[in-house]
Amino acid sequence: MQSTGSAPNIVTSAERIRARRKKAIRRDLRLNWAVYVMAIPVVVYFFIFYYIPMGGIVMAFENFKIRKGILGSEWIWFQNFIDFFNSVYFWRLIRNTILISVYGLIYSFPFPIIFALCLNEVRSRKFKKVTQTISYMPYFISIVVVVSILNDFCKSGGILTQIAALFGDTKGALISRPEWFRSLYIGSNIWQHLGYNSIIYISALASVDQELYEAAYIDGAGRWRQTLHVTIPGILPTIVILLIMRLGQMMNVGYEKTILMYSPATYETADIISSYVYRVGIGDANYSYSTAVDLFNSIINFLILYVANRVSRSLSDISLW
Amino acid sequence: MIKRTSGQKAFAVFNTLHLLLLSFIFIIPIWHVAMGSISDPMKLSAATGLFFVPAGQTTLGGYRLVLQNPSIVRSYLNTFIYVISATAFGTVLNILAAYVTSRKDLRYKGPLVLMIAFTMIFRGGLIPGYMLVKNLGWLDTRWSLIIPGAVYAYNVIIMRTSFAAIPDGLSEAAFIDGASHFRILTSIILPVSKSIIAVVALFYGIQHWNAWFNAAIYLKNRNLYPLQLTLREIVLLGTEQSIVADADGQDVMIYRPLIKYCTIMVSIIPMMLVYPFVQKYFVTGVMIGSIKG
The missing domain is CATH 1.10.3720.10 (MetI-like)
Incomplete structure (x- = not known):
C-alpha cells in the first residue's frame, strides 16, 4: 500500500465501487420504480404531518409572533426554558407529573400480569374466554365517557363517594378534592386498560413450553412452584420489554384525560406538564413558551427511555434497539 | 388427568370467585348508566349510589329527547x-x-x-x-x-x-x-x-x-x-x-x-x-x- 504503484489501483477500485453502486441503483430503479411511486404519498404524508411539526419546535427558542411567522420571529434562545424553570408552577408540575406516573406504574403495571396468571389457572375454556372478552370491554369506551361515569360515581351521593364515607371520609364529592385526584385517575386507568394490557401476557403464557411443566411436575413441583420456576421465567422477557416501554412513557402522562377530569379546585395535584402546555399554549395562545415546556418534557422522556434501555441491556440482554 | 389436591381445589374456587368479581367491576359502570338511562327522571335526580335496576317506572322518554x-x-x-x-x-x-x-x-x-x-x-x-x-x-x-x-x-x-x-x-x-x-x-x-x-x-x-x-x-x-x-x-x-x-x-x-x-x-x-x-x-x-x- 505504501508503494507509488498502488495509487492508480486505489483509484480504479474506488471507481469500480462507484460503478457497481451505480449499476445497483439502476437495477433497483428498474425493478422497484413502482414501489418508489407508492412510497411518494407515504413520504409526503409523514413529512408534512410529522416532520414539519418537528421543525416547528424551533418556536421554543423564539419569541414567536404569528404575524412574523417562524422565520421572522425574534430569537430568544433559552429564555423560554429559563422562564419555565423559574415559574411558580415548575416544581408543582414536575412533582405532579412524576408522582402520577410513578404511582401509575407501581399500581397499574402488575395487575395485567396477575390477571393473566389467574386466567391461566382456569380450566374451563369457556369461562376463560368470556372473562377475557368482558375484560377488554372498557378499552373500547372513550375517555369522555369514562370521565363522565367517573364524575357520576364521585359526585356527592355517587357510589364511590358513598364508599369513601363508609370508611370515614365524609368531606363530600371526591371528584373536586385534590387528595383524591391521583387515585381516581390511576384507578380508572386500571379499570380501562387492565384487560387490554393483559392480552400480551396471555399470549406469552400460551407460548411457554408445555414440556417444562411436565418436567417440573415429575421433579415434584406443585402448581405454585411451577408458576414460580416455569411460568414467570417464561414471560419475563415480555415483562421487561413492556416495562422499558412504560418507562419511556414516564413523563407522557396523557393530557386528554387530565383536561377532562381536573378543575381549578384540583390543580394542586392534577395539573401536569402536558395539561399545562395545553392551557398555556391553546388557552392563552402563548405558543413558544408552551412549545419549550413540551420540548423539555419530551427530552426528559427520551433520556429515561435511553437509560432504562441501557440498564436492561446490561442486566438481561433485552433491548428495544 | 392429574388428581388435584384439596389446596388446589380451594385455589380454583377462590380464583373463579375473584375473576367473577373482576368481571362484575368491568361491567357494573356501564350497567349503572344503562339502568339510569331508562329510569324515571323524577326519581333519578334524587337517587344516589348504584343502579342495579331502573329507578322508578321504566321509560324510554330520555332516548326520545x-x-x-x-x-x-x-x-x-x-x-x-x-x-x-x-x-x-x-x-x-x-x-x-x-x-x-x-x-x-x-x-x-x-x-x-x-x-x-x-x-x-x-x-x-x-x-x-x-x-x-x-x-x-x-x-x-x-x-x-x-x-x-x-x-x-x-x-x-x-x-x-x-x-x-x-x-x-x-x-x-x-x-x-x-x-x-x-x-x-x-x-x-x-x-x-x-x-x-x-x-x-x-x-x-x-x-x-x-x-x-x-x-x-x-x-x-x-x-x-x-x-x-x-x-x-x-x-x-x-x-x-x-x-x-x-x-x-x-x-x-x-x-x-x-x-x-x-x-x-x-x-x-x-x-x-x-x-x-x-x-x-x-x-x-x-x-x-x-x-x-
Whole structure:
C-alpha cells in the first residue's frame, strides 16, 4: 500500500465501487420504480404531518409572533426554558407529573400480569374466554365517557363517594378534592386498560413450553412452584420489554384525560406538564413558551427511555434497539 | 388427568370467585348508566349510589329527547363521516407504507423505515401540530379531523411485520410472470392479509370514534362537532342549553341526569354491539405488535 504503484489501483477500485453502486441503483430503479411511486404519498404524508411539526419546535427558542411567522420571529434562545424553570408552577408540575406516573406504574403495571396468571389457572375454556372478552370491554369506551361515569360515581351521593364515607371520609364529592385526584385517575386507568394490557401476557403464557411443566411436575413441583420456576421465567422477557416501554412513557402522562377530569379546585395535584402546555399554549395562545415546556418534557422522556434501555441491556440482554 | 389436591381445589374456587368479581367491576359502570338511562327522571335526580335496576317506572322518554335533539343527531352523523373517511384514508396509506417497507430487495428501505419508525419516539407536539393545521387553513374544517393523525407508525410497523411474513415465492413468481408491483399488492398480498387489514382499520376506526381532543382545539363551528365533543358539552361541561330549549319548557331541568345517561348510552351502544365480534382481530393485532415492537 505504501508503494507509488498502488495509487492508480486505489483509484480504479474506488471507481469500480462507484460503478457497481451505480449499476445497483439502476437495477433497483428498474425493478422497484413502482414501489418508489407508492412510497411518494407515504413520504409526503409523514413529512408534512410529522416532520414539519418537528421543525416547528424551533418556536421554543423564539419569541414567536404569528404575524412574523417562524422565520421572522425574534430569537430568544433559552429564555423560554429559563422562564419555565423559574415559574411558580415548575416544581408543582414536575412533582405532579412524576408522582402520577410513578404511582401509575407501581399500581397499574402488575395487575395485567396477575390477571393473566389467574386466567391461566382456569380450566374451563369457556369461562376463560368470556372473562377475557368482558375484560377488554372498557378499552373500547372513550375517555369522555369514562370521565363522565367517573364524575357520576364521585359526585356527592355517587357510589364511590358513598364508599369513601363508609370508611370515614365524609368531606363530600371526591371528584373536586385534590387528595383524591391521583387515585381516581390511576384507578380508572386500571379499570380501562387492565384487560387490554393483559392480552400480551396471555399470549406469552400460551407460548411457554408445555414440556417444562411436565418436567417440573415429575421433579415434584406443585402448581405454585411451577408458576414460580416455569411460568414467570417464561414471560419475563415480555415483562421487561413492556416495562422499558412504560418507562419511556414516564413523563407522557396523557393530557386528554387530565383536561377532562381536573378543575381549578384540583390543580394542586392534577395539573401536569402536558395539561399545562395545553392551557398555556391553546388557552392563552402563548405558543413558544408552551412549545419549550413540551420540548423539555419530551427530552426528559427520551433520556429515561435511553437509560432504562441501557440498564436492561446490561442486566438481561433485552433491548428495544 | 392429574388428581388435584384439596389446596388446589380451594385455589380454583377462590380464583373463579375473584375473576367473577373482576368481571362484575368491568361491567357494573356501564350497567349503572344503562339502568339510569331508562329510569324515571323524577326519581333519578334524587337517587344516589348504584343502579342495579331502573329507578322508578321504566321509560324510554330520555332516548326520545336525545334522538330528537338536532345537535346530537348532527354530531352523530359527523362522527360517521369522520370515522369512515379518516379510517379509509389512513388504512390505504398504511397499506402502501407497509408494502413499501416490507419489500426485502428495496435499496432505500432503511431510510424509509427509519423515517416512519422515528415518529414513534419523537413528535412535534401539541403547538407545532396546531400551527400546521392553522397554516394549512384547516381550522374549522372537516379536514382537520380526517387527515392529521390518520396514519400511525405503530400500525404501519405491525402491518409490515405481517406482510413481510408472507412467503417471497408468491410475489417472485408473479413478478417473473410480468405482474407489476401494484398487481402483486392487490392480488397477492391483500387477499392473504385480510385479518391484519381488519386489525389496522379497527384500530383507526376505534380511535376516530372515540376522539374528541383535536375537535376541541380545531373546531369552533358547532355544526362540525363529532359526537364525543357534544357528549362532553352535555355531560361534563353542563352547557346543554340547546337541549333545554328543545324540550318542553319549565320542567326540563329535571331531565338533565336522564339526558346525561341517555347520551352516554347512545355514544357507546354502537361500540358495545360491534366489539364482541371484532375483539378477536384486536387480540391478533396486539400479538403481532408484540413480536416486533
